[in-house]
Amino acid sequence: MKAIGLYEYLPIKDSNSLLEEEVATPKATGRDILVEIKAVSVNPVDTKQRMANKEREASLRILGYDASGIVKEVGEDCLLFNVGDEVYYAGDVTRQGSNADYQLVDEQLVAKKPESFTYSQAAAMPLTSITAWESLYDRMKITEEDAGKSILIIGGAGGVGSIAIQLAARSRLEVIATASRQETIDWCHVMGAHHVINHSQPVHAQLREIGYEHVDYILCLADTNEHWDAMADSIKAQGTICAIVENKKPIDMTKIRAKSVTFCWEFMFTRSMFQTEDQSEQHRMLTKMAAMFDQGELKHTMTNTLSPINVNTLKEAHRILEDGRMIGKLVIENERNQ
Known part of the structure; x- marks a missing residue:
């Protein structure tokens, strides 16, 4: 599968700040689900994680902490989702991220996306x-x-x-x-x-x-x-x-x-990072908010979109976020999925 990530923690203007590579598609086990990514959102945490370390990674570290897509595989212990479900989530900062064709994520952090939202609108909202x-x-x-x-x-x-x-x-x-x-x-x-x-x-x-x-x-x-x-x-x-x-x-x-x-x-990744007993609270939150979005009680905050998901659009998104003048949310969508 295609993935965008880093080996070194560099300023976005550096040509090696983000790289695009072919990596093995992971398999879902346990309570993990494998999601085919349809859209991702870029947040300030992405830019901070890109500069978070001085050590060189031995393998490609994939960033990305907002996504929507379709469940392609479920682990043997999954209780919440089936293959074909449309989902949205923010994931886990300690694991590989969503800037790829597919991502593994613990189902306790995931919810079915709002039915009234496009994948892009849904990807804007979880984190x-x-x-x-x-x-x-x-x-x-x-x-x-x-x-x-x-x-x-x-x-x-x-x-x-x-x-x-x-x-x-x-x-x-x-x-x-x-x-x-x-x-x-x-x-x-x-x-x-x-x-x-x-x-x-x-x-x-x-x-x-x-x-x-x-x-x-x-x-x-x-x-x-x-x-x-x-x-x-x-x-x-x-x-x-x-x-x-x-x-x-x-x-x-x-x-x-x-x-x-x-x-x-408040740190959104606390529950997943420390494997707290109440990780499924994020599933509950996103499920409840999906209903609020569908009922018109809340509205999405997507204000800018780029496409497709590749190294160039991700670099542009990081530059926009680091400018500090972003209003609402920026989403990158796959052209082939729209």
């Missing part, structure tokens, strides 16, 4: 949807009893922010998103934000201007260090902050100590 869902409901423990509380989503126009806004609004929270350009401001409103403020200007002062002395929840989807002081000032006493971007220098936790604020991290 960001799981990240947003886990942030709101697993990490910050938001329930229906929290309706009417306020949440500040820093970086609202990106892939995770776009679905987090929708989920938070659906949970009847008062949603304040941040954006700094007119097109990203407009996008956040379309996604359902009640207010949009500019994260490049003093955040707490802007919150006060729109009637919020403090907020109950903060979901930080941008540079955690850069926004830490603003979050510490803006969070309500006994509130909760969740962040997804790793800190590059120590965080001064004393700034939130007196408020008894809860701080938590």
Whole structure:
């Protein structure tokens, strides 16, 4: 099968940053399913993984953490899927990725794709949807009893922010998103934000201007260090902050100590990386969100497509993501599958 990956961890402009090769097609065993890839999405985690190591790989490492396709084989222990099922998933960062003709993935991380979505629309959603869902409901423990509380989503126009806004609004929270350009401001409103403020200007002062002395929840989807002081000032006493971007220098936790604020991290690959007993929660999340997409309660966030899936389009996608101006999600689709 064809696969795109790397041996060395290099800047995208390097000719060897991503390479296309023929590799053996894997076989499904245990709870793995073999998926024929129809479309993939490219996320910031792809670009980070491309630069994550200094060691040279002995064999091609395949990236890619969002995909949709058709089940071609099932392992002997599979319970959830049959050959021919149309699925979507984000996979496991510790295993070979989706930038290939076929991929093995644990069925507990997979769900049937929304029936109303194309493969491309479906491929746009798993990683960001799981990240947003886990942030709101697993990490910050938001329930229906929290309706009417306020949440500040820093970086609202990106892939995770776009679905987090929708989920938070659906949970009847008062949603304040941040954006700094007119097109990203407009996008956040379309996604359902009640207010949009500019994260490049003093955040707490802007919150006060729109009637919020403090907020109950903060979901930080941008540079955690850069926004830490603003979050510490803006969070309500006994509130909760969740962040997804790793800190590059120590965080001064004393700034939130007196408020008894809860701080938590969200990493979408935790369940698969550590083989937690509740890995199947990601199957459940994606299944529930597929129903929401089909019922029109949530909408896809795909805004850009490239084709076909090859080394050149993947390099272009990485360049676009690293530019830092992406709104919504970027998908690469196979021309022969459309």
